[in-house]
Amino acid sequence: MHYGQVIMQMIEQMEPKVKQNIGIDTILIEAGALTKLPQYLEDKQYERVQVVVDAHTYEAAGKRVEALLEKGFIQINTTFITPNAIGDVIADEASIVQLLLDIQQHRPQIVIAVGGGTLHDIVRYAAYTSSLPFLSVPTAPSVDGFNSKGAPIIIRGYKKTIISIGPNAIFADLDVLTRAPQPMVAAGFGDMIGKYTSLFDWRFGSLTNNEPFLQKSESITQQALNRCVQHVSLIAKRDEEGIASLTSALIESGVAMLIFGKSHPASGAEHHLSHFWEMEYIELGKKQLLHGAKVGVACIQISKLYRQLKEEQFGKRAKVRESITRNWHEIITRIEQIPTEAELTSLLSMVGGPTGMNELGVSEDLFMRSLQGAHLIRPERYTLLHAWNTSNEW
Ligand SMILES: [Zn+2]
Incomplete structure (x- = not known):
């Protein structure tokens, strides 16, 4: 069975309310998935569509989408999102208004996002604002946000996540995805690897701070992560099976968040550090990573x-919360389940992803500031990083 069908089956088995909230009726993760797009649109009686691309994703898949749709009776218009002054396509007010103006002019019934995470965020927000549905055509298995409802957008230089909509369907064509640039594949794998610490932090928050927890979302994310790691050599080769498993894992991680209604399963201290670095890069006008x-x-x-906090018996310090001390034994056991620095480095190296901060251009100073300030990005989330910062003896 194809990966997409397995995910759809999992969604079908959920309660009607959850199913409706996820709102996806089709997930295709297969070679040639794009050829099924015209029939999908015809079945749903969509006659006017807006295709959204950037210069790269137009070459990767946009052109093919246009050619396939032109054969039918579908009226298509294409928006090329313009990159900013330093050549990045970003989900900021300029990109969003560019798309909104095209939507107002062409009056499509549905919008098709052809691209990576950022392009999806632009479309997700603009479609939501225009009360239109959208379809997802990922061009790289680079992020777990294709089927997310949250649109992280940058307004006047500040990143803000706004709850909007997820896609009605995902057409993940392996003919396109296996040709995605290697750094984007490595990035998708990196986003999955991050679940080792996000799942830990979620458990930590629920044990020590009564944060909500959902077993189902934890197990979906954990299984997706395990499968991804098992397929690491095939992912590294950009083999069809490897890319299918990575794409599926990213979508499953998105489903786990939708079921839970929050990003806890997929985003812990590792994401907060990443957001901290990103905000600094935006502020300095540096090219995005x-x-x-x-x-x-x-x-x-x-x-x-x-692991260092485990060695130092952090949970037994005088200044930590009682709930940490009480659960310290379980916390230690769960820290031990996170792969070591060396194991994670080896996994990421296999897919050719960066492993050191110097490769990202993150300086020692920025790193130290992020360790001490990243938890403030999501002050309501009680991660171990947060606990360490707020009961610290600096
Ligand atoms: Zn992520």
Whole structure:
């Protein structure tokens, strides 16, 4: 059975309310998935569509989408999102308004996002604002946000996540995805590797701070992560089976978040570090790094820190919360389940992803500031990084 069908089956078995909230009716992860797009649109009686690309994703898949749709009776218009002054396509007010103006002019019934995570965020927010549905055509298995509802957008230089909509369907064509640039594949793998620490932090928050927890979302994320790691050599080769398993894992991680209704399963201290670095890069006008590349490197650092806290018997310090001391034994056991710095480095190296902060251009100074300030990005989340910072003896 194809990966997409397995995910759809899992969604079908959920309660009607959850199913409706996920809102996806089709997930295709297969070679030639794009050829099924015209039939899908015809079945749903969509006659006017807006295809959204950037210069790279147009070459990767946008052109093919246009050609396939032109054969039918579908009226298509294409928006090329313009990169910013330093050549990055970003989900900021300029990109969003560019798409909104095209939507107002062409009055599509549905919008198709052809691209990576950022392009999806632009479309997700613009479609939501225009009360239109959207379809996802990922061009690289680079991030777990294709089917997310949250749109992280950058307004006046600040990143803000706004709850909007997820896609009605995902057409993940392996003919496209296996040709994705290697750094983007490595980034997708890095975003998955980050689940080692995000799943830990989620358990930590629920044990010590009564944060909500959902077993189902934990097991979906854990299984997706395990499968991804088992397929690491095939992913590294960009083999069809490897790319299918990575793409599926990223979508499953998105489903786990949708079921839970929050990002806890997929985002812990490693994501907070990554966001801290990203905000600094935005402020300095530096070229953006791939999300998953940062998450992978941050995960290595968090694993290192957490193991150190285990060695130092952090949970037995006088200044920590009683709930940490009480659960310290279980916390230690769970820290031991996070792969070591060396194991994570080896996994990321296999797919050719960055492993050190120097490769990302993150200086020692920025790193130290992020260790001490990243928890403030999500002050309501009680991660071990947060606990360490707020009961610290600096
Ligand atoms: Zn992520």
